[in-house]
Amino acid sequence: MSDLEMNKQEQNISEATIGGEEEAERISRNNEPLLSVQNLHTRFDTDEGTVRAADGVSFEVEKGEILGIVGESGCGKSVTSLSLMGLVDSPGYIADGSVMFDGVDLTELSQSELRKYRGSRISMVFQEPSTAMNPVYNIGWQVGEPLRIHEDLQKEASRTRAIDLMRQVGIPSPEDRVDDYPHQFSGGMLQRAVISMALACEPDLLIADEPTTALDVTIQAQILDIIKELNEELDMSVVIVTHNLGVVAETCDRLAVMYAGRIVEYGTVDEIFNDPRHPYTQGLIEAVPDPTRDGQKLSPISGTVPSLASTPKGCNFESRCPYATEDCSKSDPRLREVDDRHFSACIFDNPT
Ligand SMILES: Nc1ncnc2c1ncn2[C@@H]1O[C@H](COP(=O)(O)OP(=O)(O)OP(=O)(O)O)[C@@H](O)[C@H]1O
Numbered sequence: 001m002s003d004l005e006m007n008k009q010e011q012n013i014s015e016a017t018i019g020g021e022e023e024a025e026r027i028s029r030n031n032e033p034l035l036s037v038q039n040l041h042t043r044f045d046t047d048e049g050t051v052r053a054a055d056g057v058s059f060e061v062e063k064g065e066i067l068g069i070v071g072e073s074g075c076g077k078s079v080t081s082l083s084l085m086g087l088v089d090s091p092g093y094i095a096d097g098s099v100m101f102d103g104v105d106l107t108e109l110s111q112s113e114l115r116k117y118r119g120s121r122i123s124m125v126f127q128e129p130s131t132a133m134n135p136v137y138n139i140g141w142q143v144g145e146p147l148r149i150h151e152d153l154q155k156e157a158s159r160t161r162a163i164d165l166m167r168q169v170g171i172p173s174p175e176d177r178v179d180d181y182p183h184q185f186s187g188g189m190l191q192r193a194v195i196s197m198a199l200a201c202e203p204d205l206l207i208a209d210e211p212t213t214a215l216d217v218t219i220q221a222q223i224l225d226i227i228k229e230l231n232e233e234l235d236m237s238v239v240i241v242t243h244n245l246g247v248v249a250e251t252c253d254r255l256a257v258m259y260a261g262r263i264v265e266y267g268t269v270d271e272i273f274n275d276p277r278h279p280y281t282q283g284l285i286e287a288v289p290d291p292t293r294d295g296q297k298l299s300p301i302s303g304t305v306p307s308l309a310s311t312p313k314g315c316n317f318e319s320r321c322p323y324a325t326e327d328c329s330k331s332d333p334r335l336r337e338v339d340d341r342h343f344s345a346c347i348f349d350n351p352t
């Protein structure tokens with residue numbers, strides 16, 4: 001890349017980030033939260049253009065708080081959560097923004113410095129428990145692995161701790177199951193084991209990306225109960241990523257609703273369910289499957305998420321929005337406070 005192009009790229013980045021900087025300032029609370037993500041931009045340079053998967057994302061997580069990141073498929077939820085831990089692979093990169101965790105900007109750390117955080121102070125759990133476990137090692141060995149890596153525990157001690165951890169997440173008779181291999185566990189039990197591995201070093205923050213999506217409905221509820229219990233017992237902060245609003249209603253304290261790479265509504269669960277302000281959030285709530293009608297969606301949002309390689313100039317949601325006016329195609333709304341600590345990125349305070 002020539003100097004000129006480089007300059008141009010830098011200029012584009014700074015032009016694009018000003019709205020996000022203001023947004024970050026608006027939502028920031030005065031006390032220092034455990035995690036503060038500010039104006040995060042994560043991009044993928046592809047043949048189709050630059051995919052802006054996280055396009056100026058800001059949110060905070062306090063100690064002991066459970067934040068839910070919700071939105072349809074392709075909105076940038078997973079890329080955002082992977083960005084927190086420096087896990088976005090090439091061609092993806094963090095173009096701008098910061099991820100302050102307990103006073104340290106994680107985006108400034110090298111991979112080897114980040115490894116000291118992963119699995120110890122910050123743990124991650126993903127959708128598919130089988131991919132988190134290695135089929136050739138027994139469960140106890142893997143659950144105890146973070147303790148051998150980060151806390152220098154010996155083989156026997158890590159096995160004993162693994163049994164305790166497995167008990168803590170409700171695996172029955174853990175002393176009999178500790179030497180089992182992953183294929184001997186059901187999906188739900190395996191996800192419990194993965195969570196117990198994530199807890200081994202008592203992390204301050206657990207990031208769970210669709211932790212229950214691959215599981216049966218009843219098992220889903222059990223896993224969420226476990227996450228909630230652990231959050232309360234250990235005062236552990238949690239970020240749960242999900243496309244399912246039903247999942248977050250009972251589990252989370254606060255929600256960040258994501259659309260096309262941005263957070264479009266941010267507030268407590270109560271505010272967002274009782275008084276949703278962004279038309280996208282209103283649409284998501286109306287689209288929650290109704291259990292009394294065989295899980296049929298009441299009224300799905302029409303249209304689809306725009307390609308994040310070429311988002312429209314005005315409001316990203318305009319083409320799907322029932323309240324759109326001419327002004328919407330000219331504006332680029334960012335989060336602003338519409339009620340006490342309740343933020344929406346719509347030009348209307350209360351679209352109805
Ligand atoms: N390696 C990659 N290369 C190019 N684009 C990518 C890459 N990974 C993700 N993206 C793009 O980033 C955007 C956000 O993807 P992401 O996986 O974060 O969505 P999501 O909200 O987690 O969706 P889902 O609910 O389906 O998991 C999508 O448009 C996706 O196509």
Ligand code: NI
Binds near residue numbers: 209
């Ligand atoms: Ni995802």
